[in-house]
Amino acid sequence: MKPTFCKIIKEEIIKNEKPKPCCVDAFLAAAVYSVGAISIENGIATTELRLNPQLVAFTKELLDKKRIEYRFIDGKKPCFVLENCEKLLRELEVAGDYNGYMDLVEGIGEKYKNNECCARSLLKGLFIYGGSVKIPYISELDSQVKGGYHLEIVTGSLFLALDAQELFAEFGFDAKTRSRSGTQLLYFKSSDEIGDILIFFGATRGMLDLENSRILRSMRANVNRQSNCVNANITRAVEASQEQIIAINCIIKAGKLNEFDETSQKLAQTRLENPEATLDELVELMNKVLSKSAIYHRLKRIIQKVDEIDASNT
Numbered sequence: 001m002k003p004t005f006c007k008i009i010k011e012e013i014i015k016n017e018k019p020k021p022c023c024v025d026a027f028l029a030a031a032v033y034s035v036g037a038i039s040i041e042n043g044i045a046t047t048e049l050r051l052n053p054q055l056v057a058f059t060k061e062l063l064d065k066k067r068i069e070y071r072f073i074d075g076k077k078p079c080f081v082l083e084n085c086e087k088l089l090r091e092l093e094v095a096g097d098y099n100g101y102m103d104l105v106e107g108i109g110e111k112y113k114n115n116e117c118c119a120r121s122l123l124k125g126l127f128i129y130g131g132s133v134k135i136p137y138i139s140e141l142d143s144q145v146k147g148g149y150h151l152e153i154v155t156g157s158l159f160l161a162l163d164a165q166e167l168f169a170e171f172g173f174d175a176k177t178r179s180r181s182g183t184q185l186l187y188f189k190s191s192d193e194i195g196d197i198l199i200f201f202g203a204t205r206g207m208l209d210l211e212n213s214r215i216l217r218s219m220r221a222n223v224n225r226q227s228n229c230v231n232a233n234i235t236r237a238v239e240a241s242q243e244q245i246i247a248i249n250c251i252i253k254a255g256k257l258n259e260f261d262e263t264s265q266k267l268a269q270t271r272l273e274n275p276e277a278t279l280d281e282l283v284e285l286m287n288k289v290l291s292k293s294a295i296y297h298r299l300k301r302i303i304q305k306v307d308e309i310d311a312s313n314t
């Protein structure tokens with residue numbers, strides 16, 4: 001299955017990330033904020049970090065850098081169990097001492113707020129552990145553009161959400177907040193801002209994918225417009241023909257032309273031999289076995305086939 005855009009982005013962030021010692025704390029704190037289940041009994045704390053498999057190696061590296069002992073339980077949702085982790089929670093400023101009792105700190109620890117690298121790492125951490133991102137995609141069914149731009153980060157509490165919103169604001173990002181079924185979330189909708197955040201997170205390749213999706217979206221709109229007035233404008237007809245020829249060559253190269261019926265194969269051949277021919281002329285060249293509309297739809301199907309080949313190659 002093709003990995004989602006979100007998965008690709010997280011992969012890139014994790015791959016590029018070489019956290020400084022101070023930022024190791026920021027990432028671990030983000031993991032605890034996002035996926036940590038903490039229990040404190042008689043001053044003894046246990047924390048469970050239940051993760052997506054994608055994040056196991058990265059998290060293990062963080063824990064090893066901090067020389068933290070853990071039990072690892074593998075499964076669909078792998079889990080690190082940190083026993084007697086009071087010292088760690090205090091160091092991460094996830095927990096503090098109140099009147100002689102240890103309790104959780106509300107919101108993001110002060111030490112991350114006052115340090116630019118740590119603030120950035122913390123926000124990145126909140127995204128990889130508790131966030132997701134989506135961009136529009138071309139449906140393979142009807143070649144239409146589906147979905148929109150959306151980046152969100154789920155945080156357990158309102159305090160965390162508000163603190164994270166403030167940190168984002170310090171970097172010039174305007175996160176919106178809302179609650180959804182008992183959790184609090186931060187989100188962004190503008191494609192410009194999401195692009196800037198991906199760069200801020202260190203996902204520059206992902207940023208290029210996002211740019212491509214924007215270009216593809218406007219190109220697709222142009223192509224659709226072209227197809228609709230193919231008779232009205234000869235230049236556009238030539239452009240459409242070029243697109244068809246590129247598509248046919250691509251299908252031949254992929255060895256997939258024989259997946260079409262004989263008539264379509266004949267049509268593809270005729271198109272290759274007659275790049276200037278209008279749809280009306282193709283009807284004649286095909287000895288009228290196809291109507292103009294049938295030719296149009298079959299050529300459109302040929303262009304769609306290239307999207308399918310592209311999709312299965314990535």
Ligand SMILES: [Zn+2]
Nearest residue numbers: 022023117118
């Ligand atoms: Zn730092």
